[in-house]
Amino acid sequence: MSEHVYKKIELTGSSAESMQQAIENAINKAAQSVKHMRWFEVVETRGHIEDGKVAHWQVTVKVGFTID
Amino acid sequence: MSEHVYKKIELTGSSAESMQQAIENAINKAAQSVKHMRWFEVVETRGHIEDGKVAHWQVTVKVGFTID
Amino acid sequence: MSEHVYKKIELTGSSAESMQQAIENAINKAAQSVKHMRWFEVVETRGHIEDGKVAHWQVTVKVGFTID
Amino acid sequence: MSEHVYKKIELTGSSAESMQQAIENAINKAAQSVKHMRWFEVVETRGHIEDGKVAHWQVTVKVGFTID
Amino acid sequence: MSEHVYKKIELTGSSAESMQQAIENAINKAAQSVKHMRWFEVVETRGHIEDGKVAHWQVTVKVGFTID
Amino acid sequence: MSEHVYKKIELTGSSAESMQQAIENAINKAAQSVKHMRWFEVVETRGHIEDGKVAHWQVTVKVGFTID
Amino acid sequence: MSEHVYKKIELTGSSAESMQQAIENAINKAAQSVKHMRWFEVVETRGHIEDGKVAHWQVTVKVGFTID
Amino acid sequence: MSEHVYKKIELTGSSAESMQQAIENAINKAAQSVKHMRWFEVVETRGHIEDGKVAHWQVTVKVGFTID
Amino acid sequence: MSEHVYKKIELTGSSAESMQQAIENAINKAAQSVKHMRWFEVVETRGHIEDGKVAHWQVTVKVGFTID
Amino acid sequence: MSEHVYKKIELTGSSAESMQQAIENAINKAAQSVKHMRWFEVVETRGHIEDGKVAHWQVTVKVGFTID
Amino acid sequence: MSEHVYKKIELTGSSAESMQQAIENAINKAAQSVKHMRWFEVVETRGHIEDGKVAHWQVTVKVGFTID
Amino acid sequence: MSEHVYKKIELTGSSAESMQQAIENAINKAAQSVKHMRWFEVVETRGHIEDGKVAHWQVTVKVGFTID
Numbered sequence: 005m006s007e008h009v010y011k012k013i014e015l016t017g018s019s020a021e022s023m024q025q026a027i028e029n030a031i032n033k034a035a036q037s038v039k040h041m042r043w044f045e046v047v048e049t050r051g052h053i054e055d056g057k058v059a060h061w062q063v064t065v066k067v068g069f070t071i072d
Numbered sequence: 073m074s075e076h077v078y079k080k081i082e083l084t085g086s087s088a089e090s091m092q093q094a095i096e097n098a099i100n101k102a103a104q105s106v107k108h109m110r111w112f113e114v115v116e117t118r119g120h121i122e123d124g125k126v127a128h129w130q131v132t133v134k135v136g137f138t139i140d
Numbered sequence: 141m142s143e144h145v146y147k148k149i150e151l152t153g154s155s156a157e158s159m160q161q162a163i164e165n166a167i168n169k170a171a172q173s174v175k176h177m178r179w180f181e182v183v184e185t186r187g188h189i190e191d192g193k194v195a196h197w198q199v200t201v202k203v204g205f206t207i208d
Numbered sequence: 209m210s211e212h213v214y215k216k217i218e219l220t221g222s223s224a225e226s227m228q229q230a231i232e233n234a235i236n237k238a239a240q241s242v243k244h245m246r247w248f249e250v251v252e253t254r255g256h257i258e259d260g261k262v263a264h265w266q267v268t269v270k271v272g273f274t275i276d
Numbered sequence: 277m278s279e280h281v282y283k284k285i286e287l288t289g290s291s292a293e294s295m296q297q298a299i300e301n302a303i304n305k306a307a308q309s310v311k312h313m314r315w316f317e318v319v320e321t322r323g324h325i326e327d328g329k330v331a332h333w334q335v336t337v338k339v340g341f342t343i344d
Numbered sequence: 345m346s347e348h349v350y351k352k353i354e355l356t357g358s359s360a361e362s363m364q365q366a367i368e369n370a371i372n373k374a375a376q377s378v379k380h381m382r383w384f385e386v387v388e389t390r391g392h393i394e395d396g397k398v399a400h401w402q403v404t405v406k407v408g409f410t411i412d
Numbered sequence: 413m414s415e416h417v418y419k420k421i422e423l424t425g426s427s428a429e430s431m432q433q434a435i436e437n438a439i440n441k442a443a444q445s446v447k448h449m450r451w452f453e454v455v456e457t458r459g460h461i462e463d464g465k466v467a468h469w470q471v472t473v474k475v476g477f478t479i480d
Numbered sequence: 481m482s483e484h485v486y487k488k489i490e491l492t493g494s495s496a497e498s499m500q501q502a503i504e505n506a507i508n509k510a511a512q513s514v515k516h517m518r519w520f521e522v523v524e525t526r527g528h529i530e531d532g533k534v535a536h537w538q539v540t541v542k543v544g545f546t547i548d
Numbered sequence: 549m550s551e552h553v554y555k556k557i558e559l560t561g562s563s564a565e566s567m568q569q570a571i572e573n574a575i576n577k578a579a580q581s582v583k584h585m586r587w588f589e590v591v592e593t594r595g596h597i598e599d600g601k602v603a604h605w606q607v608t609v610k611v612g613f614t615i616d
Numbered sequence: 617m618s619e620h621v622y623k624k625i626e627l628t629g630s631s632a633e634s635m636q637q638a639i640e641n642a643i644n645k646a647a648q649s650v651k652h653m654r655w656f657e658v659v660e661t662r663g664h665i666e667d668g669k670v671a672h673w674q675v676t677v678k679v680g681f682t683i684d
Numbered sequence: 685m686s687e688h689v690y691k692k693i694e695l696t697g698s699s700a701e702s703m704q705q706a707i708e709n710a711i712n713k714a715a716q717s718v719k720h721m722r723w724f725e726v727v728e729t730r731g732h733i734e735d736g737k738v739a740h741w742q743v744t745v746k747v748g749f750t751i752d
Numbered sequence: 753m754s755e756h757v758y759k760k761i762e763l764t765g766s767s768a769e770s771m772q773q774a775i776e777n778a779i780n781k782a783a784q785s786v787k788h789m790r791w792f793e794v795v796e797t798r799g800h801i802e803d804g805k806v807a808h809w810q811v812t813v814k815v816g817f818t819i820d
Contacts, residue, residue, distance in 0.1 A: 009373035035124030056171030059159035103192030114185035237281035239396030260443030306599030328511030375464030532579030647736030658729035668783030715804030
């Protein structure tokens with residue numbers, strides 16, 4: 005409703021399970037110390053391969069939160 | 073086999089469930105009024121965060137369709 | 141542990157099921173002829189639409205592997 | 209609150225007065241035929257020069273609106 | 277001379293003959309329904325290959341036209 | 345004169361008034377906790393639309409400051 | 413009307429007052445030695461910060477002019 | 481109809497005659513050793529100048545082909 | 549064979565006939581005043597539309613030449 | 617081996633000596649307060665010129681570190 | 685002297701010593717199996733950090749070579 | 753201290769020795785005719801390969817200088 009200022013931080017989450025879980029892991033981790041997170045933007049999707057299979061999904065996101 | 077012309081439109085779908093569902097929601101909605109859709113390209117993936125969790129996935133796609 | 145050289149190749153996998161499966165299909169296929177794959181980077185996500193629905197997900201990845 | 213779908217259109221507004229007015233002109237014009245506009249993103253800023261001075265500011269924006 | 281507003285649409289033309297013809301096909305097709313087209317910008321050039329030869333040139337352009 | 349190291353943070357300021365004020369709001373807010381800010385770079389300009397008018401300008405900047 | 417050739421030069425203007433004035437300063441300066449300037453394109457917007465406030469706006473533009 | 485995997489390779493063709501011929505030269509050459517080529521994407525267009533004239537057109541394309 | 553330094557200038561050529569001619573027009577014009585041109589890179593392809601047809605092709609190139 | 621989350625920060629190092637030293641200066645400085653740094657990515661390379669010579673190399677890097 | 689076709693491959697070299705050595709390592713390795721290499725283009729510069737210091741420089745290059 | 757205007761030119765330096773020397777060669781050469789150079793930005797790094805080794809480093813920079 006008014007003239008907020010937001011800070012954006014860049015996080016890389018990883019997950020053995022899925023791209024989406026990698027993002028959620030990053031946001032869950034950040035939620036332990038950052039309040040008022042409002043949105044994220046996917047910046048990059050990568051992964052590690054072991055034995056010819058995807059071993060970890062790694063997704064980098066920018067997360068925006070309100071500065072009080 | 074011939075010299076088609078395509079138009080591309082840009083849509084943002086949202087879903088509380090998944091990135092993939094956000095894309096499918098955009099295409100399902102477009103299918104109500106656009107015929108002959110042929111392909112899509114993902115342009116941007118974002119989302120809203122509420123209470124430290126992903127509340128909505130928002131994916132922007134370009135959708136190409138044949139102009140008759 | 142030391143001064144490796146990697147080659148990166150570009151692959152497009154497709155899947156009727158999901159974005160993630162399209163990536164895994166590309167890597168599984170490559171694993172038949174390429175050894176020592178180490179990581180991938182998603183370059184582009186597209187798909188085909190038939191009858192107003194996503195028919196195939198198509199994801200292009202770069203895959204890096206060690207050159208012996 | 210729910211799973212909206214948005215369409216984005218690309219407009220170029222021009223103004224002899226200012227960059228900001230060029231954007232507002234584009235949005236005012238669009239408002240005559242497009243409902244439920246929600247956000248815009250600046251894509252490009254250019255202008256015409258006449259007699260060694262800025263004659264027109266031309267700003268291209270993408271405008272997102274809800275599809276009912 | 278004044279404060280016009282332009283809309284830009286994205287089209288993909290195809291031609292068995294040439295890149296340039298693909299662009300002209302897109303613009304000719306659009307001219308059947310869009311008036312006051314003023315400029316275009318080439319966004320992407322691709323093509324289909326059949327039997328080891330270019331079968332179709334496919335060029336994507338953005339076309340700008342005046343909104344009355 | 346010497347070999348400084350700078351850190352860059354990313355902020356989004358908003359303003360109902362102007363693009364320029366949105367940037368100044370972001371920097372004013374940051375100045376409450378960050379010292380030795382030296383420069384900024386505009387990364388993205390967006391805004392919210394309400395009732396067919398620009399309601400808020402939102403400008404994202406990177407701000408560089410000296411690390412002591 | 414004919415087959416002109418244009419040259420584009422890149423200039424950075426600065427202003428303590430505004431983004432827009434920074435652009436106009438660059439063009440005014442160029443007008444002292446360059447004739448037949450026809451258009452500009454904004455390439456980058458930056459600025460210097462002193463004492464927690466914007467001290468100078470710095471805007472880089474490409475300027476196109478007809479070569480006689 | 482099914483879940484193909486494609487590999488993309490990057491080629492630069494050159495021609496004294498035309499941009500288009502440079503692309504066709506690259507694809508003709510590749511056709512001697514690569515089967516099942518399906519599409520190409522133009523990545524870069526350059527050329528050499530000799531005596532103030534274009535001596536060679538050089539066009540870089542990515543070519544996609546099915547992996548059996 | 550040695551340690552040359554090159555300067556690159558940016559030119560926009562136009563032609564009623566073709567993309568390729570627009571590039572050649574730019575280089576021919578530059579050849580009247582610039583010596584030792586060695587290569588060019590296509591930066592942007594645009595055009596003007598009149599009466600629903602391409603009236604002018606406009607191609608922007610960077611041209612590199614040796615500084616003596 | 618597990619599902620780490622990384623944070624990425626952006627730093628600009630400077631050095632009168634070399635590009636490489638500028639990067640090392642940035643990382644050495646960060647090491648005083650940031651633990652578990654794992655990788656960096658070069659984002660931008662610039663420098664200051666005084667009396668016609670490079671006076672300082674300035675390299676911007678993103679540095680990723682594990683969040684415990 | 686005539687209408688060559690080139691292929692470009694993408695390699696990542698690493699070196700504990702320097703950025704430049706990482707590139708040379710990649711090219712030396714490639715020279716064992718690839719003939720007629722003509723040029724390279726740096727695509728990305730990264731590195732690993734251990735104990736707060738750069739442990740490895742990693743540089744990705746595209747290498748072009750003539751196809752006979 | 754005041755409202756300077758800068759011009760930016762684009763130069764490519766080459767060196768058989770190093771990337772860094774290629775940049776310094778470009779700036780030294782420019783210093784023979786351009787005064788008041790203030791900063792540079794690296795745009796592209798390439799090189800020539802002969803006999804499987806780097807023969808020349810070629811680095812393109814933009815150089816900014818004050819217009820009096």
